[in-house]
Amino acid sequence: MNQPYEIVIGLEVHVQLLTESKLFCGCSTKFGAPPNTQTCPVCIGMPGVLPVMNRKAFELALKTALALNCEIARFTKWDRKNYYYPDLPKGYQISQYDLPLSRNGYLEIRDPSTGSCRRVRIIRVHLEEDAGKSMHDEVAGKADSRIDLNRAGTPLLEIVTRPDIRSPAEAKLFLTELKLLLNYLEVSDCNMQEGSLRVDANINLHVTTPEGVVPTPIVEVKNMNSFRAVERALSYEAARQYAEFLETGKRLGEVPKQTRGWDEDAQITREQRTKEESSDYRYFPDPDLVPVITSEAELQAIRTSVGELPAALRSRLESTWGITAYDSEVLVHQGRAFVDYFEQLARVCGDGKLAANWMQQDIARVLNDQEITIEQFRLSADQLGELLRMIPERRLDTRRAREVFNKMLETRQTTAELVAQMGSVELDDRQIEDICRRLLAENPKTVSDIKSGKIKAVGGLVGQAKKINPNVDPARVRELCLRLIEEMD
Amino acid sequence: MGISVEEVRKVAMLARLLLDDEELQAMSEQLTKILDYMELLRRVETSNVEPLAHPLELVSVFRPDQLAASLPREQALACAPRHDGQCYLVPAVLGEL
């Protein structure tokens, strides 16, 4: 369906940084502690205390800004953003206003189905502190709100994009890529359920009308608790704005900016009460914190810690191992350790495509079934590579390789041992039966021994069967010989 | 240059200060005097002076990312007008209209 409008979306993402302690004090940032057990006079805003900046938080912020291709400010400072809310004990949030630590970056996103790339520009990445958490008793409408300040003062990175995103699906794609990047950088665990990644979106439409293109009022959408929710909320909001535009004709600037919250249960957005005059934060430089100057040497040290990022990694995997964009997408999405395993596997077996298939099918299935990560997987890439190498060498077909693989998972035996034991090709029942019948006919003495109760003698037959064809399964030969002898009477 | 009673009312609201008409009037006059003084300072030639972000000469003060003891909860909650032993209690905060 072709809509007579273009969707324009900008995102504001808050990411909790992976530090042990808070941004300005030594309280723990660990999630899930009992309420108000991780606070101190600094983070609950007692008079007379002084904040001191966490070096690790600042470095993680710089690392992220560099990975997002931002210009890094050599001189940066912190400001107070003033507003009253019960979860903000000081009455202001320490944030960055006119001299953020970085600006003007971008993140490239690639549509995996079309392979087309788009650049989403980043306005700024800055470092600020988180607020606490307010909990409302939904049932008892008028009851008190309860405030937990454990999260107050946790280091947050604010990442703001330009309104470069053109669809709800693209918003989800951007967030997925951003999250992957942050995981590779090891700056955040990006756990949305625990609030370590939060997304707000600004969205409006550019409607094509007979009088030209008309922008609709911008709406800020909040309360989206998963990337799926972001996609759905924005789709809903686009349709709602269009319906509203048809009804009222209101355009950008004619109504104040609205904030709407996503209601996951109802799958709609609802208008929210905004903090009164919230645009008037009366920022001013925080006199308790001195500015930070970053030297070229410090910046260089952080630059080297950045490592290979998802986009570069994908292209390299594609060119080095001849795998498709789809394959590299899936592999890289599984994280660095998964990619490292893949590369070693591909190196040992000598076939990137084959290794990529096994990673995505057999290995992914085992990891999923056993609920483990690749680090906990019991076969090394070298072991498995030895096995897979036999496929292109035509010593083993894929089906047999899969059986050997499953056996390896159970038995700890090596590839060589198992292949010697199991043979390289699985025989069908008919072939095994033929071998057994032939052996019984050729060994009347053994048959009569077995009949008289010396079951052990069957071992001789199994040995001979393996000589005839090493691919026989010894257990099956044994079982079948015994059954055939029994049926003789 | 000056600051009207209306502007003072708005700033007072943002700062959660409840001022009566007389106080608003007084504040308006006092703040106007302060702003007039700022106006005087503004006339000083500063084009060759670098903007100052902080009066101290110190820069780049950091602490290592190390844990320190937090307050016992009873002690943290003790200063609050109301609490339930776990959380601070405040009048209901409503997100939606």
Ligand SMILES: [Zn+2]
């Ligand atoms: Zn603290």
